[in-house]
Amino acid sequence: MADASIFDQYPLDQWKDPTHRIMDRFSLKGKKGFITGGAGGLGRNVAAAWAEAGADVAIVDLPRTKDTLEPLAAELAERYGTAVVPLYCDVSDREQVAALKDALVESLGTVDAAFINAGVNVPGDDADEPYEVWQKTIDINLTGAYLTAQIAQHIMREHGHGGSLVFTSSLSAHNANFIAGGPSPVAAYGASKAGIYEYARYLAAALAPYGIRSNAVSPGYVWSGIFEGRIVPEAHDVMTAPVPMRRFGTNEEIASAVLFLASDASSYVTGTNLQVDGGYSVY
Numbered sequence: 001m002a003d004a005s006i007f008d009q010y011p012l013d014q015w016k017d018p019t020h021r022i023m024d025r026f027s028l029k030g031k032k033g034f035i036t037g038g039a040g041g042l043g044r045n046v047a048a049a050w051a052e053a054g055a056d057v058a059i060v061d062l063p064r065t066k067d068t069l070e071p072l073a074a075e076l077a078e079r080y081g082t083a084v085v086p087l088y089c090d091v092s093d094r095e096q097v098a099a100l101k102d103a104l105v106e107s108l109g110t111v112d113a114a115f116i117n118a119g120v121n122v123p124g125d126d127a128d129e130p131y132e133v134w135q136k137t138i139d140i141n142l143t144g145a146y147l148t149a150q151i152a153q154h155i156m157r158e159h160g161h162g163g164s165l166v167f168t169s170s171l172s173a174h175n176a177n178f179i180a181g182g183p184s185p186v187a188a189y190g191a192s193k194a195g196i197y198e199y200a201r202y203l204a205a206a207l208a209p210y211g212i213r214s215n216a217v218s219p220g221y222v223w224s225g226i227f228e229g230r231i232v233p234e235a236h237d238v239m240t241a242p243v244p245m246r247r248f249g250t251n252e253e254i255a256s257a258v259l260f261l262a263s264d265a266s267s268y269v270t271g272t273n274l275q276v277d278g279g280y281s282v283y
């Protein structure tokens with residue numbers, strides 16, 4: 001039976017405490033986080049943001065990214081003075097993800113934040129896509145998100161503390177990605193990203209009693225490096241025509257949204273999707 005002390009948890013004016021700083025809510029000092037797809041554009045920028053905010057970070061990617069991941073970890077550790085460790089894992093492989101769980105505990109001690117971000121857009125992902133294209137997309141994007149979120153939330157619960165899961169969904173989860181008069185080929189990709197969003201919402205409800213929050217970010221077109229050298233200037237204008245802000249987003253514009261969702265700045269935010277898409281989704 002609740003008594004009046006139940007209301008003590010709702011301070012009205014925290015700013016009146018002279019030591020209180022709202023910007024401290026964005027800090028990840030002393031926190032531990034891991035990032036899948038850590039060698040990629042979004043992943044490495046979130047790693048930098050979390051390290052700058054004070055977290056020890058594990059950047060996780062495929063073994064073939066070793067030549068990128070090793071120097072990246074060293075550069076981030078030197079620049080921000082936190083521990084940054086490279087770990088290798090195919091997120092669609094159950095055994096490798098189980099081994100990742102042990103490696104995370106060994107290298108970081110625990111996990112307070114996870115950026116579930118590894119993803120692919122496989123060529124041929126259109127209305128007539130072969131089974132292999134569909135299956136590969138679902139295996140990496142959706143099953144990979146499930147497997148890596150599972151180890152994150154299990155570590156948090158086994159260690160008796162809360163945390164934050166942030167999933168990379170996409171504008172393609174919500175829109176049929178219109179380019180130059182028709183849909184771009186994101187059939188399985190969009191389905192996988194919509195599945196990720198709903199999975200994030202389910203976990204928000206199921207894990208709230210453990211102090212674990214779960215949210216998604218939906219990037220629009222981001223100049224993450226995957227477009228650089230692949231599109232001509234005219235294509236830039238065609239792609240951004242349906243975007244009210246008429247431009248791509250940057251990796252850092254995603255990273256700051258993910259920092260918000262990982263940190264206590266979003267401590268009452270769970271089960272939501274944050275569109276970072278220059279307004280694409282308003283149409």
Ligand code: NAD
Pocket residue numbers: 036037038039040041042043060061062065089090091092117118119120121140144168169170171218219220221222223224225226
């Ligand atoms: P990116 O290709 O630079 O990064 C993706 C990373 O995931 C790569 O480093 C890759 O090696 C890794 N990866 C792929 N398969 C993996 C696997 N099986 N196991 C482990 N790692 C694997 O692309 P990005 O733009 O940084 O994309 C990051 C995420 O953002 C993806 O999920 C992508 O779908 C999503 N996204 C990107 C955009 C965009 O415009 N760039 C828009 C919406 C959503």
